[in-house]
Amino acid sequence: MKTFRRGGIHPPENKLTNDCQITELPLPGELRVMLAQCIGAPPRPTVKPGDRVACGDRIVEVTAFVSAPVHSPVNGIVKKLEPTRTPQGIWQDSIVIEPDKENPISYPEPRTKEETDALSPKEIVEIIGDMGVVGLGGATFPTRVKLSVPEGKSVDYLLINGAECEPCLTCDNALMKEHPEEIVEGTLLLMRAAGAEKGIFGIEENKPDAIKAMKAAVAGKPQLRVVTLKKKYPQGGEKQLIFATTGRIVPAGGLPIATGCIVDNVATAYAVYQAVRLRRPLTDRVVTVTGPGLSNPGNFLVKNGTSLNDILTFAGGLPDDTGKIIAGGPMMGRAISATDSSATKGLSGLVVLPHDEALRKPEGPCIRCARCVGVCPMGLEPYLLMLQADVKRWDDMAQRGVMNCLECGSCTYICPSNRPLLDMIKLGKQELRKKK
């Protein structure tokens, strides 16, 4: 079994929704589609109130290289262009669409196998860009940009990240169990687009059904391989996954492409399949909604722009003792302040924590137990970085490699003194970015 070597933790899995099949959420009365749904410049809307839009219509124009378009998830009418709160409570532009009651969904004719095979790598990259595919692991980096291999670099491996090392989340697991063939086809398309010879699926050992399904799907395709990974967080970190599956090490401060690897999430591979083969833009995704107090937790297929309230109501409604809701997993996800915001491409999960698990424990002094140093997968010294941040010695933090931090949170998780190590590290990174 493969794994990354340095650091790592073993948080309890709490994957309550492991056996839940993907269920489509009922269509809500209105969709508030956010304009900014990826890392990069937010696109500009090209529709106005009163316009009729069809399912899959592009409703924005992209203004920068690092950006991705968004599309209408339904047939319907544009009601308003107005700000919607992001899960973090910041008002951002969105397009409000009322779905057509009679005929809300219509899909285009898929490409035939022959048509798909005839596409050139460049055409595939273009389709992926046009269809608004972004990295669905959470970072929402435009996949088109990732596939634009710089001059002089070549790609040996296309790695598909099915580690899903975050506790609680099961959306990738569900996707791999239910759509292995489609994920494989998406992976082959990604490999063609990037010019990669080999494709590797990295899946943690705690997903035996997904491993079985993916192994069956890659049978007879010698260029593809499924690698079982040890259950250890953050196994799905890009650099950790590259090391575990290929033994290659990304130079500090470098990108995966420096080792001839591109890493994409399984959900991204599935979205690529839908975009290229089915001509369907990325307008929905699987979201794990879970928490000990929810009566109907599950893996839901959620349309882009669905209100978080609708999703939570479908999952059984928020329990009375709700103390915190996390967008994403409990290790790297973000606590949300507004449930009236809407689902975006980057939303992999909603984790509802009860009150007594929501608050942090009181902070104590650093007793130099060295656990944070031991668990850091990047070889940093979190205890020292926090002390430096306390006295605003940002340059010293840079010198100690703080920019290599992948913000996995292992240090804060393990600290017996409940010190907010990652908070202070993030602060240091932010200050250093500001200075640049």
Added chain:
Amino acid sequence: MNKLTISLSPHIHSSGSIDRCMWNVVIAMMPALAVAIWTFGLPALWVTLVSVTACLLTEWLITRYMLHRPSTLTNGSALITGILLAFNLPSILPLWMVVIGAIIAIGIGKMSFGGLGCNIWNPALVGRVFLLLSFPAAMTTWPSGVESGFDATTGASQQADASSGATLLTHLNAGDTSLADYNLLDMATGNINGSLGEVGGIAILIGLAYLLLTKTITWHIPTAVIASAALFSWAFGGNPLLDIFAGGLLLGAVFMATDYVTSPMTHKGQLIFGAMIGLITIIIRRYGAYPEGMSFAILLMNSFVPLINRYCRPTIFGEKERRAQA
């Protein structure tokens, strides 16, 4: 609906806490304490109780009336210092000296630096060394009636003085190194003379096993200390087993060198730290004026911890590759 809590990730925390770490150490010290009471009788219990009470009281008075901070007694660290200090004392030490040792250990050794996590030297050892330098005679007077580790029939060099026995190391330091005179089984099971905590080799190793199983400490420091002491004992013509089981070497390697606050942050640093403690201990035992060198070795290496941390930083993942590329 209730207000939602907003905080940065991660949103879950391990079950670990300072209290749990400290209480694990306290539990790990219990077998050694039991052996001490079995060997030395009730006086050992009194020394331990007085030491612990004085340590707790000193910490409470200082946090309450000098620092005006909430009490920190429940985290168990003062309790550990109290037990460790007692482990480093002879069972017949006058109790008022124990109290002075405790006040120095907590007051000077820990609180004067700012309390838990801020001290440079192991507090219990600061207390012990203070007592050793202030009351050298009382600190090296061992109870009579306890086997000194010599076979009575061949013990030509057995101390005639009935009021004070001798420890193995006293003889060793005097140049007496033949193993035939020492009963290793007695040394391992506590049937020898010495400070409270250093007599039960096997009990200390049981404590070590507990600390390792509960992941309270890692193997690096104890292993490095013991291996290095054995190696240099052999290199200097001694008997490695004797040096390991005699005196406070095991006690120091398991409970004192591993103190979080005063030991290095990386495994590499911990190995160097431990190996140096082993070496310095053996040098003091062989060539120094004192029969026992463990306390001084640990305190000396405590002073080097910041330097070790500076030179034994972990390598950043991918840093070697970055350099190779540049």
